[in-house]
Amino acid sequence: MAAHRLLRRFIQGLSYSLLALLSACNMNNPPPGxxxxxxxxxxxxxxxxGNGRWLAMVSNRRGMSEILLYDLQVRRFEGLSGFYGGDAIADSPSLSLTGRYLVYLVTLDGRPAIALYDRITKRSDxxxxxxRRWIQHPHxxxxxxxxVFQSARKGQWDIEVLDRGPNIELDIPDGTPIPNP
Structure with missing residues (x-):
């Protein structure tokens, strides 16, 4: 009796999988570029x-998981030259006000790190x-x-704040007064 129910579930699952595969192969609706x-x-x-122009996401469009940056104003993807690639696994993007700075989680040699990409200088640091513990969700x-990010350095998830310092070039719109520290 139980074997009969398991066989029925297997056949139902297989039929749903075949239906999904056939609908994905529909030649009238080719995959977008x-x-x-x-x-x-x-x-x-x-x-x-913050200004609503840039969208960052994790995507598998090129057969691997990577962070892509999309300009919502002109409706196209922007290349990220100087971005960590190769063996690094990039995840969890976060953008500043105008999208100048992109912070993300990166795994290098199996160890988590937080990197910052500057679209002006076109480099990641x-x-x-x-x-030694996990970190996640950088913003x-x-x-x-x-x-800010979460770390498990003390054996539980805690919030940590990193101040990049008063001498960095802030991401503010042109003409906006710079606040005094």
Whole structure:
């Protein structure tokens, strides 16, 4: 009796899988290109800049999990030259006000780190590395000065704040007065 129910569930699951496969192969509806925002690719962990122009996400469009940056104003993806790639696994993006700074979690040689990509200088720098415990969910402040994240350094999830310092170039719109520290 139990074997009969298991066989029925297996056949139902197989039929649903075949139906999904056949509908995905429909030639009347080809998959959209890499330039389209909504696609059949797996995309997750969206982050939007404070001004609403930039969208960062984790996507598998090129056959591997990577962070992509999309300009919502001109409706196209922007290349991230100087971004950590290769063996590094990038995840959990967060954007500053105008999208100048992109903070993300990166795994290098099996160890978690937090990196910051500057779209002006086109380079990534490691902000946090060498933690013996896990870190997750990095977020950058709108002006780009502060980065918050969760760490399990003390055996439980705690919130940590990293101050990048008063001498960094803040991400503020042109013409906005710089606040006094």
């Amino acid at each position: 890499i330039g389209d925002l909504n696609s059949r690719y797996n995309e997750e962990k969206p982050a939007i800049s 490691l902000l946090i590395q060498g933690y 950058i402040s709108p002006d780009g000065r502060y980065v």
